Structures are given as C-alpha cells and as structure tokens.
Amino acid sequence: MTPLTTLTRAQKAAAILVAMGKPSASRLLKFFKQEELKALIEGARLLRTIPQSDLERIVAEFEAEFTEGAGLLDSADRMDTILNESLSPEEMNAIMGNKKPEAAPEGPPPIWPDLEKLEPSRLGSFLAGEHPQTAAMVLSKLAPQAAASVLLTLTKPMRGEIIKRMVTMANVPDAAARIVENRLRASVLAETSTKDTSAGQARVASVLNELDKPLLEEVMQDLEEAGTPDLDGVRARLFAFDDLPLLTQKARVLLFDGLSTELVTLALRGTSAALAEAVLSAIGARSRRMIEAELGQGSEGVPLADVMAARKTIVSTTIRLSREGAFELPSTQNAA
Template sequence: MSQPLTLTRPQKAAAILVAMGKPSASRLLKFFKQEELKALIEGARLLRTIPQADLERIVAEFEAEFTEGAGLLDSADKMDTILNESLSAEEMNALMGGKKPEVAAGAPPIWPELEKLDPSRLGTFLSREHAQTAAMVLSKLSPAAAAKVLLTLENPQRNVIIARMVTLTNVPETATRIVESQLRTHVLAETSSKDNAAGQARVASMLNEMDKSELEEVMRDMESSGIPDLAAIKARLFAFEDVLLLDQKARVALFDGLSSELVTVALRGAEPQVVEAALSSIGARSRRMIESELGQGSQNVQQKDILQARKEIAATAIRMAREGAFDLPATQPAEAA
C-alpha cells in the first residue's frame, strides 16, 4: 500500500482550489491576502499529480465536498490558469514582485458613485457574487444606500448577506482593491454606457411642461415613431388630471401640503371626477371653503393662472415621488383622456 502524500497547508489549499475548478476557485481567490496567494502559488508549483484517495483525505480535513469528478490533476498548471484568469496582469505582477496593486491615478472614489446607481442595478450584480463579497460592498455604502440595494435581493440570499455583515471584520486591502476593480469594470463602466435614466428624466421634465392636449399629441407621435424607452418616460410623467390614478393614501399625502388657495385655483373648470378626487383627500373644513369658492364661478380667474396652479401641483407630486413618498402611476395620456 502506498504511503499517503505529505502536503503543507498551502499545498492542500491549492489542491482543493484546483479540484473545485476555475469558476468556483476564482470567486474564492478574491478573499485571500497577498501573502496567502503567494503561498498558494509556491505550494502548487511543488505539486504534480494527486491520487484520488489523497484528494479525498484532504477534502475531508476541510469538511467540504469537492471530490466529485476529481482525478489526477496537473496542479501547478491549473493553478496558474486559475490565477491568470482571476487576477489582472498588474495584480499578478504585484503578487510575484512584492508590490501592492495600485488604483489608476486620478480615479474617483468608487463608493459614492455606486450610491448614485439604481439600487436594482447594483443588486443584480451582487446577486451573482459570493455573499462575502456582497457583504463587503454593502458595508462600504451608506446605511440608506445599502438598505435600498439589500431590498432588491431575494430573501434567502438577503439573510445570508446580513449574517456575513454581522461577522465582517477588516477586509484585506488587496481583496478590497480587487473588488473595487471588478465593480469599476462590470458596474460603473456598464452604467456609463447603458444607463439612460438621465436622458429619460430630461425628456419627461420637458413633457411635463405641456398641457394635457399637447402631451397627448406628442406622445402619439413618439409612439408612432418608435422612440426607445417610451415606457420608462411615461412612468416619469404626471399631469394634474392624473390625481385620479393615484391611490387615496398618495392623494392625501399630496394635498396635505398644498394651500387651499392653490387647490381652489387648480380645480376651477376641472372635470367633476378630478374635483371629487381632490376634495376627498383634504379635511372637511378646507373642503367646505374650496367648494364655496368654486360655487362662485371662475369668471375673474385667468386660464393661465389655472394652468400654472395645476403644473405646480403636478410638480409637487413628481418631487414627492422622487423623494419616496409614493409611486407615480405610469401615465397613459390617450387612455386617461
């Protein structure tokens, strides 16, 4: 019977990483310190082939199940492949030359930039990453930004990440730099080329300055022309008449902060259902006052003042929705008309 191999701890770790294969091993390499990666490289270079029985013994020591499909492995070559495909050339040079990887000169801080992203975009990226990576990234964000990203993740994964954040200690600088590099490449770079949110907001702001009939005409033209991202633009639109599309809680929140004078002017000449939707969202005393004013007619009120009051209320609704008070309905002008 052949004697079992006598391996150092770095050699055992290298053997297990090789048995795991490149995808899984690459994810784990992010969490090794610089000196640990050096030890792995040196350990792997001293290996040749590992019999199945010895590999199973090593795996048992680590209480993991990585033996399926593992056989005789050329450990040194495979470790080189894993490292080369997981780390950049600069990072590999840093490992072998004793230098720390450096962030490109003049690169802006990454964490404030991540906080500006749509939470779902960052959440989608983190959902594909190891829970420890996600925990580290969220720990670098402000509590408010981290909470929004966390809520975009599915519950089982969310709980695992929270548990990791509770026990997270100081992250090695090398690991932090590697994660930052990946975020710059796969999140910020992609965002700068594909994120059209700013353009959608500009178009929506322009359209929100139009009255209902003008908006309907322009929207019909945009639909017939096949303008891209039309649904996203619609979701940012809101006209005074769209108070009908808000639920009662949102209407109450909207009209609660508006003056009776402004609401009275905006309701002059409005459709009965719009008037009722607004009046049902305010207090009884204010309602009686406004109804009394509306009963006196609109002969002395100019149309431009009515339109301005309605735009002011619509702008308030858009601002409150942007601040998270409620969600705007996806406006469909032709149908609402």
C-alpha cells in the same frame, strides 16, 4: 571620549563613514535605507572623541581596510556635513521625521455620490439580490434622502432586515469596503454607463410634460409611428394634472400632505368633479372643508395663468417624488 564597549553598531558604522571622508561616504550613503540613515545620524550625534586604537578595532570588526591614522573628533558635526552635502533637503527631512511622508497616490474616487444619482429602483434591484449586511453597509454610505428612496423600492421584510443591521453596524474595515465598492463599480456603475438610457428618457419626458394633454398625445403618437426607441421609458415618466386620479390613494396622500391648501384650492378651480374628488379624498377633513368652501365661491376673477401655474407645481412635485422613489407614476398608456 566615548568608550568602545558602549558603542552601538550604528555608532561604529557612523565612525567609519566619518573616517572615510565626504567623497567616499557620500557614495556609500546612497545604498542605505532611510531607517538606516536615521540610525546613523542619531548614532553619530552621540559620539565624542574616538582614539585611534579604538578606531582600528572598529575597522577590524567591519573587516575593512583603513589607513588614515587620525583619531576622530566632533563626529556628529562631520556626519551632518556629509549628509547635508550628499542628500537633498527633502531627503534629510524625510529621514529625520521633520516632514510628513508624501501621501500615497489615491485610488479610484468614492462611488457613493454616483450611486446617489442613480434611479432608486436601479440600486434597489441590485441590493435586493445581495446579503442584507452588504445592503446595510451600502445604504449607510449614502445620503439619508438617497438611502430612504432606495429602501422604499425594497420589500418590507428586506427593509426591516436592512434597517436592523444598520442600527447595529460598527465601522466597516477598509478592505471590506473596497470589495463592496469594486463590486458596485463593476456591476452597477459600469452597466449604467453602457446601458442606462434613463437620463435621456428623463430629459425628453421633462420637455413633453410641459405640453398640454392633447398636444402631448399627438407628439407621442408621432414618436411611436417613427419607431422611437425606449419610448416606453419616456411614457412611464410622463404625467399631467389630469392623471392625478390614476395615482394610488397612498401616493396621493403622500403628495398632498406636503402641499398648501391655497395651492391645491387654486389648482382645483375649473376641474371636473371626479378629479376634484380624487384630490380631496387624499386630504384631511379640516383642509377639505376649507378647500370646498373656497371652491364654492366660484372662480370669477381668478387668473387662468395662476390656475395653470398651480397645476404645474403639483405636477412637478409629483414627478420629483416619483424620482425619489416615493411612488411610481402611471404611464400615459394607462391613462388613455
């Protein structure tokens, strides 16, 4: 028997619901919150026999009418029956904590993969006008290679300030991260989707870069006479093997540092002395001596197709590095 003085408010409410019977109790249960229902269930499971006199006093406390005169037995079992017949299994599981609540609908997808696809200079231009702390937060979210490419487009003082803040940066609060993401989505990605023609320029340039230099110049002239829009953007992405001397010394050193001496030797066979010197001046002394020794033996027996393939590999590597922000390509107009 459960003493009346020890009953909690939840237990008293459970006692009244059990006394009301399933039809009436079921209708009332729909108006309870999940937390309240859970409290009712837990309270009912602790109830034992409640005498009629105690039940009447409980009813009086709730200022409700109650005319059925039987005392209460097995309140927990009867409450479970009412709940199970009134609520769905999913609702019961959610109330009793047997099931994880449904995940809240996700917001917009992360923007970082989209930012990594942009030209490094575009994102760099945006970050150059932001506070270094904001720039550090953005770059810390990008893949290392993408972040490094963007850093290279910034001024040296700005780079140093951003890197210093990245080193000491703690976890960014979600609210602050969402503010930055929304700003990037509105200022960078939205502008890119409406105004950015770099993808089309890159596609055209990739096709034109497969042409020999004389034919390339002829096609570019035809495009210019036809009034093709954004032609300067296409021209800035064009590059031929003969344009290697137009790269800065720093760019050439970076380019040939990652290429094998065998590939460079093969590509230089049959080139002019000026072009060969532009390449060799960017290579270490030991590798240069090896390449010069190989070239001194002549090119007899070396297939021209192999030479052209080696040159195309160097051109492709140059274009890739420029896209990653390592350096800028000289335009065809400057080459002329």
